[in-house]
Amino acid sequence: MKAITAQKSRIAGIALLALAAAGLTAAIVLNARGSYPLGKLSWIAAAVLGIMLVAGCALTFRESYARMSFSKKTGLWGIIFLLPWLLGFTLFFLVPMLEEFVYSFENVSIRPTGGLNEEFIWFENFRYILLEHATYVRSLTETVLEVMLYTVLIIVFSLLCAILLNGKFFGRSAARAIFFVPIVMATGLMIERVSNTAGLLLAQSQDDKVYGAAIISKLLFSLGVGSGVVSYLANAVNDIFEVVSLSGIQILIFLAALQSIPPQLYEVAKIEGATGYQTFWKVTVVMVSPMLLTCTLYTISDLFLRSDLADTFKDIAFKQGQFGRSAAMSSFFLLAVLLVIGIYVLPLRKAVFYYD
Amino acid sequence: MAREKKEKVRSLRYSHTAIGRFLTDKHTNRSVSGSATLLVFLTVFALISLFPVVFMVSNAFKPINELFIYPPRLFFIQPTTSNFSELFAILADSLVPFLRYLFNTLFIVITGCVGHIVLSSMAAFPLAKFRFPGSELMSRIIVYSLMFTSSVTAVPTYMIMSRLRLVDTYWAVIFPAFSLPLGLFLMKNFMEQVPTALIDAASIDGSSYFGMLWRIIMPAVKPAWITLFIVCFQGLWGNSAGNFIYSESKKPLAAMLQNLSGSGVARTGVVAASSLFMFVVPLIAFIISQSNVMETMATSGIKE
Numbered sequence: 127m128k129a130i131t132a133q134k135s136r137i138a139g140i141a142l143l144a145l146a147a148a149g150l151t152a153a154i155v156l157n158a159r160g161s162y163p164l165g166k167l168s169w170i171a172a173a174v175l176g177i178m179l180v181a182g183c184a185l186t187f188r189e190s191y192a193r194m195s196f197s198k199k200t201g202l203w204g205i206i207f208l209l210p211w212l213l214g215f216t217l218f219f220l221v222p223m224l225e226e227f228v229y230s231f232e233n234v235s236i237r238p239t240g241g242l243n244e245e246f247i248w249f250e251n252f253r254y255i256l257l258e259h260a261t262y263v264r265s266l267t268e269t270v271l272e273v274m275l276y277t278v279l280i281i282v283f284s285l286l287c288a289i290l291l292n293g294k295f296f297g298r299s300a301a302r303a304i305f306f307v308p309i310v311m312a313t314g315l316m317i318e319r320v321s322n323t324a325g326l327l328l329a330q331s332q333d334d335k336v337y338g339a340a341i342i343s344k345l346l347f348s349l350g351v352g353s354g355v356v357s358y359l360a361n362a363v364n365d366i367f368e369v370v371s372l373s374g375i376q377i378l379i380f381l382a383a384l385q386s387i388p389p390q391l392y393e394v395a396k397i398e399g400a401t402g403y404q405t406f407w408k409v410t411v412v413m414v415s416p417m418l419l420t421c422t423l424y425t426i427s428d429l430f431l432r433s434d435l436a437d438t439f440k441d442i443a444f445k446q447g448q449f450g451r452s453a454a455m456s457s458f459f460l461l462a463v464l465l466v467i468g469i470y471v472l473p474l475r476k477a478v479f480y481y482d
Numbered sequence: 483m484a485r486e487k488k489e490k491v492r493s494l495r496y497s498h499t500a501i502g503r504f505l506t507d508k509h510t511n512r513s514v515s516g517s518a519t520l521l522v523f524l525t526v527f528a529l530i531s532l533f534p535v536v537f538m539v540s541n542a543f544k545p546i547n548e549l550f551i552y553p554p555r556l557f558f559i560q561p562t563t564s565n566f567s568e569l570f571a572i573l574a575d576s577l578v579p580f581l582r583y584l585f586n587t588l589f590i591v592i593t594g595c596v597g598h599i600v601l602s603s604m605a606a607f608p609l610a611k612f613r614f615p616g617s618e619l620m621s622r623i624i625v626y627s628l629m630f631t632s633s634v635t636a637v638p639t640y641m642i643m644s645r646l647r648l649v650d651t652y653w654a655v656i657f658p659a660f661s662l663p664l665g666l667f668l669m670k671n672f673m674e675q676v677p678t679a680l681i682d683a684a685s686i687d688g689s690s691y692f693g694m695l696w697r698i699i700m701p702a703v704k705p706a707w708i709t710l711f712i713v714c715f716q717g718l719w720g721n722s723a724g725n726f727i728y729s730e731s732k733k734p735l736a737a738m739l740q741n742l743s744g745s746g747v748a749r750t751g752v753v754a755a756s757s758l759f760m761f762v763v764p765l766i767a768f769i770i771s772q773s774n775v776m777e778t779m780a781t782s783g784i785k786e
Contacts, residue, residue, distance in 0.1 A: 168647075197614075203691040204608030204617065211605035214661030219627065222638035229637065287527070290520055304528040370527055378709060379671070386675045420667070423625060443637050444725060453637060 132189045139185025146178040229453035236447065251454035262455060265435055270462050273429045276369065277470060280425050281418065284373035288380030289410070305377055372428065376421045383417035384410070415478045422470050430463045535761070542566070542758035546751045565755035572742065572752060578731050587719065587734040590652050594659035595714040599707050602665030603673075607695045609666075610673035611681055621670070627663045640725055654726035655734075659718055665710050672706035673699055708771045716764040736760065 153168075153175070194202070230252070233245040255262045291301060391413065395405045411418075430436065439459070443452035543561040573580040608614070609621055639658065640649070648654045676699055684694045700707070722737040739756045742749060 200608075200612045200691075201614030204612045204614045207604045207608045207691070207695075208620065211601045211661055211666060214601065214657060215627075215663070217642065218639060218658040218661055219663075222642060225638035225641065234637075287524075290524060293520070301524050301528065304532060375713065379668075382672060382675075382706075417671075420625060420671075440725075449637050 135185045135188055139182045139187070142178050142182030143186060146175055146182055149175045149178070226453050227457055229450055230457040231454075232450050234449035234453070247450075251450050252458065254451060255455050255458065259451075262438075265438070266459065266462055269430065269433045269435050270466060273426060273433070273466055274469070276372070276429055277422060277425050277466075279369045280373045280376060280429075281422055283369050284376035284421070285380050285414070285418070287373070287377050288384055291377065292381060292384045305374065372425075372432070375428075376425060379417055379421055379424075380414065383414045387413040412479045415474075416480060419471060419474050419478050422474060423467060426466050426470065427463060430459070430466075435459060538754070538758055538761060541754040544751070544754070565751040569752045569755045569759075576738070578733075578738075582731060583733065583735045583738050586652070586732055587736065590655050590721070590723075590734055591715055591718045593652070594656045594718045595711050597656065597660045598662065598665050598714050599710055601660050602662075602710070603669045603700060603703075603707060604695065606666050606669035606673050607699055610670045611676075611678060611699075624663050624666055624670070643726060649726055650728050650732065652727075652732065655718070655721060655723045659714065662714075665714065668710055669703065669706055672703045676702045712764075712768050712771055715767050719764050720760070 149171070153171070191199070191202075229244075231246060231248060233247045233250070235243045237243050287305060291305065387410065391409050392405065395409055400408065436456075436459070439452045439456045442455065443449050540558050542565055543563070544558045545560060545562045545564060548559055609617055609624075643649050643654045648657065680698050680702070681694050684698045689697065720736055721734065722740050723734055724737060724740075727733050727737070739753075739760060742752060742756060
């Protein structure tokens with residue numbers, strides 16, 4: 127009895143899979159021809175195909191699933207859980223990345239009939255951006271140096287803040303909430319809007335980003351403080367402002383890491399007579415080190431992607447239509463990101479300690 | 483050793499006074515000078531992070547002549563609500579009704595956030611708790627993919643969207659938000675802290691893998707997905723979808739307000755009012771979920 131149902135389900139499953147495969151082939155052929163007979167309904171068709179695939183697989187492999195070992199089942203479910211995310215990741219992330227890389231070796235232009243005209247031109251785009259473009263190399267080096275400085279500042283500051291916020295003191299919840307505000311504020315649009323407003327206010331403010339510093343320096347200036355002192359203070363304030371406003375997520379990650387340190391370690395340290403300084407370096411920093419690594423990585427990428435340079439690519443691609451050059455710029459940009467990551471992360475990786 | 487003890491005694495000197503108890507949150511064995519330094523330090527940085535907020539709020543209430551005062555002032559002199567009434571007048575007049583923009587934004591934000599949280603926690607669960615071929619490699623790929631985001635791959639993403647016929651639909655903004663690596667990364671790190679014993683117990687009691695995720699893991703990592711919600715919310719809320727959505731009736735609020743700010747100096751007051759509005763909504767979302775984040779963050783380390 128049982129054998130029959132198993133066989134039946136296998137036959138039904140294979141039939142469903144065959145149907146789904148036929149549907150898929152039809153869809154691919156139709157898509158290649160450029161005709162879309164179903165129009166908007168094609169999404170429903172895709173969903174039906176997907177369900178058929180899943181059901182077919184489930185019916186076909188039911189028997190072999192039942193005989194699988196526990197660890198294999200776990201692995202299978204792991205892959206099933208990962209699949210939807212992986213699909214999106216590949217489609218909207220990995221493929222664009224690779225395609226961007228390919229574009230950087232091509233002269234890409236839009237055909238008047240729609241679609242892209244691609245022409246392979248080797249390193250011409252790179253030659254252009256490195257040797258001919260007016261500002262690219264300079265702004266890239268500036269960005270790299272800035273990122274290298276800010277990464278250190280942000281990591282130190284956010285670790286410090288996380289340690290402080292992790293302790294018990296009066297008004298802790300309020301303090302945590304306030305340090306979270308930069309995360310809400312940090313939307314590109316928000317910064318842009320505030321700085322636009324401020325930029326209109328201070329008609330001669332040169333850099334949109336420095337609105338905080340600009341206002342403070344104007345205020346100080348009007349109070350009669352000397353210009354040298356003012357500019358030094360303004361730069362310092364501007365740096366602090368940037369660091370504070372960009373370290374929200376890092377503080378959060380460090381807080382989570384600090385809370386996962388087993389308290390026994392601190393007890394042992396105390397019993398063995400370690401000073402607070404020793405405990406900090408030999409317990410806290412060591413236990414937080416995996417997160418130190420990931421935070422550094424995140425900070426570097428975040429800083430690079432927030433830089434003005436990243437907006438330049440978009441402008442060049444969408445406003446000037448130079449897709450190939452824009453792609454070359456961003457490929458080279460990623461190289462710079464990798465360089466900075468290499469400088470910071472490789473030595474850090476050796477220092478990381480995994481408690482297991 | 484002796485010196486240290488002496489220092490400790492000295493630092494505890496004020497801890498029994500009223501102000502000492504206030505500063506150390508009633509823990510009389512904590513050092514007052516330490517707490518005071520902490521308080522000063524945190525206050526300074528808190529002021530720095532609050533500065534743009536204060537500036538923005540007061541700007542929204544400044545009449546137009548005060549917005550152009552030189553040197554600029556942090557606070558308004560004669561507060562007015564005319565900026566807001568002007569903003570509402572413009573919104574009431576616009577070709578596409580304001581509610582339509584609001585709906586577009588809310589649809590994008592809510593679908594995007596929920597999908598992002600569901601998909602990334604589903605993917606994070608096996609990566610954090612199971613070992614299977616390829617899981618190590620996947621984790622590494624995710625960490626490295628954190629360094630690329632959509633702004634670098636704008637052109638190819640557009641091409642893929644156009645091939646999938648998704649340009650000029652909400653999904654062109656929503657789908658990429660589903661698969662951002664940040665969510666997976668955060669969820670994975672939090673899930674690793676949940677004791678495996680909990681999952682084993684669920685497994686012995688006959689729970690399915692979905693059951694383990696939704697009934698055991700997700701409640702335990704509530705702070706993680708609330709944090710993720712906030713981060714995702716503010717990301718999508720400010721997204722003007724400029725490259726992907728062209729029809730005016732499908733554009734989100736951010737695009738509309740961006741247009742507004744592009745329309746000249748005379749609108750400065752309106753822009754100030756609208757930027758306050760754009761800020762207040764994520765702030766409210768944050769405040770509502772904030773109590774959860776802050777509170778459960780402390781208790782999320784389940785001890786074995």
